[in-house]
Amino acid sequence: MKMNRKALKALLVERRALIEPEDHGLTRPSRQGRRAPGLAQQQVDELTGRAANTYYRLESGRYPNPPVDYLEQVGRLFGLNEQEWGSLCRYAGIGDPPTPLNRSAGLEVAGVWQKALEGISHPAYVNDASWNLLAHNQAFADLFPGGQVPANTMRWMLLDPRGRDMLLSWRTVWAPLVLPQLRAALAVRPDDETLLQIAKEAAEDPDLGALWESGGGHIHPDGDERPIHHALRGPGHVTMCAAEPLGARGARLIILIYHPGHTKQHTRLPMLRARRTN
Secondary structure, rough: OOOHHHHHHHHHHHHHHOOOHHHHHHOOEEEEOOOOOOOOHHHHHHHOOOOOOOHHHHHHOOOOOOOOHHHHHHHHHHHOOOOHHHHHHHHHOOOOOOOOOOOOOOOOOOOOOHHHOOOOOOOOOEOOOOOEEEEEEEHOOOHHHHOOOOOHHHHHHHHHHHHHHHHHHHHHHHHHHHHHHHHHHHHHHHOOOOHHHHHHHHHHHHOOOOHHOOOOOOOOOOOEEEEEEEEOOOOEEEEEEEEEEOOOOOOEEEEEEEEEEOOOOOOOOOOOOOOOOO
């Protein structure tokens, strides 16, 4: 991926100017008799423990393929959010960030998502990067007996007997497709205690152990159709629409479009593409 020097410099200069040197026990640098905003470039080197001019090389676009751990240091020092962290990595030429910058990333989403879900007629929910349920609408609650939604959707799909009953053809359709999602989530968050515990129990489960060991390549559920037993409407299928809230890497918005009936009859709709204007 090619470095975008202009965008990289603009992002770093803007964010560096917002950092108060006094907050880090340093004095504010002066420039030609006036107080310059933010940290000086050499102060960034001092605070990150790097050789002189390391940050200058980064900000000026003269540091090809900077190491991720250095970008993380700069990102945390500058207080970048996850969207800005993604931009920093892309502008620096390394592509999408391999890991979130902050431990809280993906574990919280803006409260307005609950209002957004309430405006969706299909069953819909948002889970965090550990697959804990953060928000849902009433249509999603109606899927479950007594409206009792699961606390963690990954655990429910894989290990909860009620989930195995509700997810029709669980052994052949759901489990082989859900386990790779767990593996992919752990690749991004290898220290996530919730995911590690679910993986441990899955590996020890007599119905899942062999599947877990064999791996599997399917990860994204977007557009998949799978059988399910709706608590109010009976057997049917759900077509899944999956998206990731910006700024909450690993969190997921899932919309389930329910179709009644035992037989899978719904073919995948054609991809949506913008029309060419010339």
